[in-house]
Amino acid sequence: MKSFPKILVAAVSLAAFGTAAFADIQAPPMTDMGPTRKLGRGVANVLWGFTELPHTMCVINESEGNSAAFGYGIVKGMGRSLFRFGAGWYEIFTFAAPCYKSSYRPPYNAYTPWKLGTYDEFPPELGWESRYDY
Numbered sequence: 151m152k153s154f155p156k157i158l159v160a161a162v163s164l165a166a167f168g169t170a171a172f173a174d175i176q177a178p179p180m181t182d183m184g185p186t187r188k189l190g191r192g193v194a195n196v197l198w199g200f201t202e203l204p205h206t207m208c209v210i211n212e213s214e215g216n217s218a219a220f221g222y223g224i225v226k227g228m229g230r231s232l233f234r235f236g237a238g239w240y241e242i243f244t245f246a247a248p249c250y251k252s253s254y255r256p257p258y259n260a261y262t263p264w265k266l267g268t269y270d271e272f273p274p275e276l277g278w279e280s281r282y283d284y
Contacts, residue, residue, distance in 0.1 A: 183254040189245035191256060191272060195238030197274040202234055205274040214280035233258070234273060 207228035211219035237258060250257045259268045 185245050185254060188241050188254045192238045192241030194272050195234045196242065197238075199234030199238055200231050201273050202230040206230055217237060230269070245279075 203224070204227070207223040208221045209228070210223035237256070240257065248254050256269070256271055
């Protein structure tokens, strides 16, 4: 019975130091991506995904002109809008599970400035809703 307090002290100190070791991780790389952000991204894509149409038309108009903007700009914008709508519903229904590469990242390409055809995480903002000064 004399060794019981020693075992108890050893077990308590081991548990205390073991718990402190887990608290050492400050912020893992995917901390900002979680189920709440995935649900918010899905709702935003369903509600505001249609803004891809005018945004895509404006981008094509700046780079290739009016004819291209009203030609394939409409078709490309509609395709991007429908993709956002579908991806939004997918993220709403699967927000609780980490699906894409075992994380909560969006299932589509991230925005890359030098690549055409990539998607931002959230739908584009129209002029009067933007946080940027024009």
